[in-house]
Amino acid sequence: MQTVFINSPLGITKISGDEKGVGLISVLSEGELSTTIPNQLQEAVIQLQEYFEGKRQDFTFKLNPKGTDFQQKVWQELRNIPFGKTISYLDLSKKLGDVKAIRAAASANGKNPLWIVVPCHRVIGSDGSLTGYAGGLWRKKWLLEHETPSNQQSLF
The missing domain is CATH 3.30.160 (Double Stranded RNA Binding Domain)
Structure with a gap:
């Protein structure tokens, strides 16, 4: 390694x-x-x-994160969130096929080992709040603003 x-x-x-x-x-x-x-x-x-530098919106290098099957499924779903967009934890659990898995999905989100590349920062509360972020809410806010098009006002 x-x-x-x-x-x-x-x-x-x-x-x-x-x-x-x-x-x-x-x-x-x-x-x-x-x-x-x-x-x-x-x-x-x-x-x-x-x-x-604002020149890239997705990543193509080879990934090899370690985690449970469920964590891998969550991390793969996070990679489907488009650049500049957000979803709620509830939406994430629905995409995983189980609305009751919201806490498990949130836990897997928090254990994401691939900062930015697996965009866990794009998951927010159902009420639009930033909620928790392992790197600190100020970093989550920065990342979301960085991904907001210049012709669109940030919601954060």
């Missing part, structure tokens, strides 16, 4: 993975930046930098 630390507008981004794909992307408040980027992580670094 290779790891690299890069700078982002929201803090230090940690990216870990191997030849099977990227398994972890997280944000840290502080840390030491990497001076070299392992070959297996170069595409992930480039695409994340393009995202932060």
Whole structure:
């Protein structure tokens, strides 16, 4: 497993993975930046930098997150949320086929190991509130505003 630390507008981004794909992307408040980027992580670094520069809306590098079958199903459904759009936790559980699975879906959402790439930040409360976010609500707000078209006013 290779790891690299890069700078982002929201803090230090940690990216870990191997030849099977990227398994972890997280944000840290502080840390030491990497001076070299392992070959297996170069595409992930480039695409994340393009995202932060406003030049990319989706990611194509290989992913390999570890989780239960249910978590994998939730994370796959999160990847279907279009750039610049949000859904509620209730909508997410409906898309998973079980409206009663709202808490389980929210829990899997919170355990998402692939920050930004699996866009858990696009899930909000049914009332439009930002609700919890592992990286801090200020980061969730920043990400949603970053994804709001310039000709559209942010709701947050």
